[in-house]
Amino acid sequence: MIDLGKYAGTVLAAYGISVLLLVGLVWHSIAANTRARRALEKQEGRKDA
């Protein structure tokens, strides 16, 4: 285990917030893209029908 010494809370808080924000951004980007792709496929399916 890595010993972060007296600044353990500081380092872990910085990493925790950054990872949380980055994962949230990636998740939001992928989810929005999936929603848009499905909606477009559905609309194009209606157009072709």
Added chain:
Amino acid sequence: MSIWEYANPVKFMRTSGAILPFAVAGAVVCTVGGVVWGFLTPDDFRQGSTVKIVFLHVPAAMMAINIWVMMLVASLIWLIRRHHVSALAAKAAAPIGAVMTLIALATGAIWGQPMWGTWWEWDPRLTSFLILLLFYLGYIALWASVEDVDSAADLTGVLCLVGSVFALLSRYAVLFWNQGLHQGASLSVQSGERMSAIYRYPLYLSMLGFLLLFVALVLIRTRTEIRRRRLAALQAREMRA
């Protein structure tokens, strides 16, 4: 073949679809590799383990400024040549830039508390970064508040030009005003390397990772915007029929 061919949405979707898997793989390998490598580096003799924050703080700050520059270029292409993909790429980049600015500010505040004895100081670089974040939020809000896509692209394009002053100010604030708490550049071509190789190489990897992460995310988000625009066009056509 001209670069303007990529302004065609069909061509952009095809090309970005081919590039995306490589950008995603590169982003994952470099970001995770750089950050984990950075986390495992030894403590600095002055800053202790807080030095590990540099592997998130510097790449995020670098991207916060450069994403606005990318948005500026894309906005200028829209304003001059009226290519829709460039306007949508600028729109797609803004939330990524806002998150990068937020990470830079948050990690800076957390780092500043033990090192400077304060979470926040109205220092030139910190203040210009806060204004940059407000510009990002204003830019996103402006896109959301204007219904017509072309009008929204025009207005946000102008806002992007104005905000570029603060993006540049964020980069050079330390040089303009010397009284701030924030130090100068840790990595500089002109003044040579000021950072030990133990920290420099994982930092380079992390910076490359953040850059590739931006490329992957901006491609995904631009593809989303193109699909939304196509969907809106199909729905409008259906309503008219």
